[in-house]
Amino acid sequence: xxxxxxxxxxxxxPTGATLANLLANCGLRVAxxxxxxxxxxxxxxxxxxxxxxxxxxxxxVADALEDRVRVNPGMRFMSPEGDLLLDWPxxxxxxxxxxxxxxxxxxxxxxxxxxxxxxxxxNVTVFAQCRVVGLEDSGETVTLTVQGAxxxxxxxSASYVVGCDGARSFTRDVIGxxxxxxxxxxxxxxxxxxxKRDRPDLGDHTLQFCDPDRPITYCRSPGNRRRxxxxxxxxxxxxQVTSPERLWDFxxxxxxxxxxxxxxxxxxxxxxxxxQRWRKGRVMIAGDAAHLTPPFMGxxxxxxxxxxxxxxxKLALCVKGLAPESxxxxxxxxxxPNAQAFIETAVRLGGLINxxxxxxxxxxxxxxxxxxxxxxxxxxxxxxSDLGGMLTSLTPHRGTLFGQPVLADGRKMDDVVGxxxxxxxxxxxxxxxxxxxxxxxxxxxxxxxxALDGLDVDAVxxxxxxxxxxxxxxxxxxxxxxxxxxxxxx
Ligand SMILES: Cc1cc2nc3c(=O)[nH]c(=O)nc-3n(C[C@H](O)[C@H](O)[C@H](O)COP(=O)(O)OP(=O)(O)OC[C@H]3O[C@@H](n4cnc5c(N)ncnc54)[C@H](O)[C@@H]3O)c2cc1C
Numbered sequence: 507x508x509x510x511x512x513x514x515x516x517x518x519x520p521t522g523a524t525l526a527n528l529l530a531n532c533g534l535r536v537a538x539x540x541x542x543x544x545x546x547x548x549x550x551x552x553x554x555x556x557x558x559x560x561x562x563x564x565x566x567v568a569d570a571l572e573d574r575v576r577v578n579p580g581m582r583f584m585s586p587e588g589d590l591l592l593d594w595p596x597x598x599x600x601x602x603x604x605x606x607x608x609x610x611x612x613x614x615x616x617x618x619x620x621x622x623x624x625x626x627x628x629n630v631t632v633f634a635q636c637r638v639v640g641l642e643d644s645g646e647t648v649t650l651t652v653q654g655a656x657x658x659x660x661x662x663s664a665s666y667v668v669g670c671d672g673a674r675s676f677t678r679d680v681i682g683x684x685x686x687x688x689x690x691x692x693x694x695x696x697x698x699x700x701x702k703r704d705r706p707d708l709g710d711h712t713l714q715f716c717d718p719d720r721p722i723t724y725c726r727s728p729g730n731r732r733r734x735x736x737x738x739x740x741x742x743x744x745x746q747v748t749s750p751e752r753l754w755d756f757x758x759x760x761x762x763x764x765x766x767x768x769x770x771x772x773x774x775x776x777x778x779x780x781x782q783r784w785r786k787g788r789v790m791i792a793g794d795a796a797h798l799t800p801p802f803m804g805x806x807x808x809x810x811x812x813x814x815x816x817x818x819x820k821l822a823l824c825v826k827g828l829a830p831e832s833x834x835x836x837x838x839x840x841x842x843p844n845a846q847a848f849i850e851t852a853v854r855l856g857g858l859i860n861x862x863x864x865x866x867x868x869x870x871x872x873x874x875x876x877x878x879x880x881x882x883x884x885x886x887x888x889x890x891s892d893l894g895g896m897l898t899s900l901t902p903h904r905g906t907l908f909g910q911p912v913l914a915d916g917r918k919m920d921d922v923v924g925x926x927x928x929x930x931x932x933x934x935x936x937x938x939x940x941x942x943x944x945x946x947x948x949x950x951x952x953x954x955x956x957a958l959d960g961l962d963v964d965a966v967x968x969x970x971x972x973x974x975x976x977x978x979x980x981x982x983x984x985x986x987x988x989x990x991x992x993x994x995x996x
Contacts, residue, residue: 511537511631512825514650514664516638516677519546520613521793521810522670523620527565528818530627531925532995534825537662538630539652541637545621548772549698551613552725552733553578553712553804554811555883556603560910560972561815563918564925567619568605574615576728578608581712583858583867590878591716592858592871604910604918607883610727613807633662641667641680643787665825667789668817670810673777675795683783683791688846690778690800690853692860693738695747697757699766701730708732708760714802718861723802724760731769734760735801737860744773776800776856778849784838792817797845802855805848816841816888819925819970822995829993832894840888840905847886888973899986901976903961908968911953919954920972922946926994927975929987930954931965936981941988943967970995 513529515522518540529536562568580595596608624630633652639659640651650662669677678685713724723735736756738747746752748771754763777798784796793810817837823829854870857863871879888905897904910919927943932955934947948955958964965978967987975992978984 508649508661508663509537509631511535511662511664512666513537513821514539514648514662514667516650516667516669517671517793517795518542518621518632518634519670519672519793519810520551520617520620520807521795521814522668523617523624524561524565524811525668525670525792525814525818526624526630527567527620528561528814528925529822530624530630531564531566532818532822533629534822536627536630537633537664538624539633539636539638539650539662541635543635543655545614545617547614547770549613549696549733549770551616551801551804551807552610552727554609554611554616554808555805556601556605556607557907558808558811559605559609560603560920561811562616563605563920564815564970565620566623567616570619571611571616574611574619574728576610576726577606578610578712578726579710580608581714583714583716583855586715586717586719590876591864592868592879592881593874594871594881594883596883600912602909603907604912604920608804610725612728612731615728636660638671638676641677641789643667643789645787648788665788666821668821669789669791669795670793670814671791671795673794673798675791677789678781678791678795681783681786681789681791683781685779685781685798688778688780688849688853690856691775692800692856693773693775695736695738695756695771695773697734697736697753697771698727698769699732699734699757699761700769701732701761701766703765705732705761705765712804714855714859716859716861716864721859721861722756723859732761732766738773747773778853780842780846780849784842785834790817790834790837796841797849799845799849799852800856801852802859803848803852805852809845809848812844813837813841815971816973819995823993826993826995828995829896830894833896834894836891836893839891843889844886847884851884893975893992896992897976897990899976901978901983901987903963903966903974903977906974908966908972908974909957910972911951911957913951913953919946923968924994925970925996927970927992928968929965930958930968931984932958933964935984935988939985939988942991942993944994967992
């Protein structure tokens with residue numbers, strides 16, 4: 507008989523590993539199926555943001571991760587003459603999410619932490635070196651056919667399946683989804699080096715050298731790791747641009763073999779695309795399987811982590827019979843427009859780096875006295891949804907991310923609430939009213955009062971992923987908000 511799970515996750519990249527952690531924390535029986543024996547070894551994500559760190563906090567790895575990352579001061583777009591075109595600074599203190607706005611990381615460090623945490627969970631089974639080759643959704647359950655390294659097959663069964671299986675997703679094909687191409691396709695060479703001696707002159711900012719002949723990105727990674735991303739011109743082969751002679755030639759403007767060892771290099775084709783369909787019945791896709799972005803904002807992985815945060819509590823409620831399956835309809839409705847907003851901004855920034863559509867990207871920034879432009883971080887809200895009918899009235903601020911105040915006792919709000927819904931009220935609740943969500947009052951926590959002031963509301967209901975489900979202004983509204991029943995997924 508097939509082994510039974512609540513959720514089977516195909517793919518053990520950052521999206522799958524984060525989703526598995528969140529679901530495991532909810533007590534679900536989780537299977538993770540990964541075709542490779544070991545973690546992906548080539549250079550990839552070097553940046554993530556404060557919202558993503560907040561999801562890692564919910565997953566339980568944020569504190570350990572903080573020791574391995576580096577706070578990022580920001581990104582600067584430079585003209586071929588060395589002038590600052592566009593500045594995207596990030597504050598150096600903790601931001602509204604309770605974490606810094608922007609971090610530099612070495613992606614394998616993150617994946618290691620996520621995997622180590624799952625190793626300790628009795629309710630998670632990882633099937634390594636196993637490729638999913640078949641998916642059959644009966645309407646009640648999904649049967650997965652899994653092929654091991656030596657070709658033998660086994661069958662698993664799960665109530666729901668999430669394909670976190672990357673850009674060439676098998677799951678996306680199974681649910682019959684194409685990709686909407688958002689118009690960007692370029693080959694870039696990515697080179698990671700390990701400095702042998704200190705080179706503070708290279709700087710801590712990410713630098714985008716907007717040279718129409720050959721745009722180049724420099725990233726200051728944690729420790730002695732540094733990265734350059736270099737456009738590959740048409741007609742240049744992968745083998746040509748990755749030969750050590752050519753690599754050192756590219757890097758000669760900044761470093762020589764005296765300064766650093768080459769760690770890894772690879773040529774990637776950066777694309778921009780969003781899947782047309784993210785779910786069919788009990789099968790869903792998340793992460794790179796659902797969307798692809800050029801890396802100019804460092805947001806590809808972050809989008810997958812946001813998918814995991816959006817999906818985990820919904821799946822947990824459905825598995826536990828605490829919400830109707832129609833809740834899952836909100837997944838694509840909410841996530842696709844948010845992911846697309848980041849991709850479109852990244853494509854515009856790509857236009858500046860390539861000097862193809864410099865004005866389009868410069869329009870993102872405010873003029874400064876020195877003549878350059880200054881850009882603020884975008885925070886697109888989720889797409890429209892009534893959470894599968896759970897919200898009967900659609901109030902202001904719904905679908906925007908609520909911050910994470912640090913409470914008077916020094917604890918971050920999410921650490922107090924856990925992965926659960928919370929109702930934040932200004933003055934307590936009327937006599938006899940008992941909402942299903944935990945209640946925090948601004949009477950006890952002045953920091954929450956300031957957050958309510960900022961939104962100009964008297965109460966706010968947060969989902970487990972910390973997006974706003976609804977708001978209330980005045981007592982009449984509050985009754986409506988209390989009536990919204992989002993159960994705790996734990
Ligand atoms: C050069 C570069 C720089 C980047 N920089 C950033 C950045 O700074 N910030 C950022 O946020 N993002 C960045 N990204 C993007 C980020 O790396 C990806 O978005 C992220 O790794 C995607 O994670 P994922 O888990 O969705 O997919 P993947 O990491 O691709 O994982 C998918 C997994 O599924 C497995 N799999 C596939 N098919 C099957 C199957 N049939 N059965 C079993 N297993 C299967 C694969 O083996 C793989 O392990 C960058 C990407 C690149 C290439």
